[in-house]
Amino acid sequence: MVEHSGAERRAAVARVLEEAAGPVSAASLARQFSVSRQIIVGDIALLRAGGAGILATPRGYVLERRQEGVVHTVACVHTPEQMEAELTAIVDAGGEVVDVIVEHPVYGQLTGILGLRSRYDIGEFIRRVAEHGARPLSDLTGGIHLHTVRCQDEKSFQRVQKALANEGFLLNM
Structure with a gap:
């Protein structure tokens, strides 16, 4: 994996979540970006602080989406x-x-x-x-x-x- 700046990595994490069919764990994101799980947790916190609608579920992170019903x-x-x-x-x-x-x-x-x-x-x-x-x-x-x-x-x-x-x-x- 190519090394990313924090901002680039956060943008890439947001793209992964946008494209994901289901929850994505912090551990899998950490492996994908060659950083620690704690770095990913911090990235998610910063993305949320910036307005991203990211939910933490028991199986991983998901983007809030408009649901029918x-x-x-x-x-x-x-x-x-x-x-x-x-x-x-x-x-x-x-x-x-x-x-x-x-x-x-x-x-x-x-x-x-x-x-x-x-x-x-x-x-x-x-x-x-x-x-x-x-x-x-x-x-x-x-x-x-x-x-x-x-x-x-x-x-x-x-x-x-x-x-x-x-x-x-x-x-x-």
């Missing part, structure tokens, strides 16, 4: 052991789990970008959670959390709500 927020509650079942209920009913949101007493709203569209995505997410010994964000709130869910239409979203209700994951106060 409808977007709704659902309030859920479950134990950490039920996380995979909840996510599976959403994607099996035709939804994409865009993110998870919790209310933290010190930091306010915390959002984790997920971008889970399939059982494969969920499996990879669950594997990474286990690999890193991570706990779900909902642990901070006794299992209560929000998900932003994207569906192709309202009928699909109604299926998602019904699936979550059938499993007992919808928060009812």
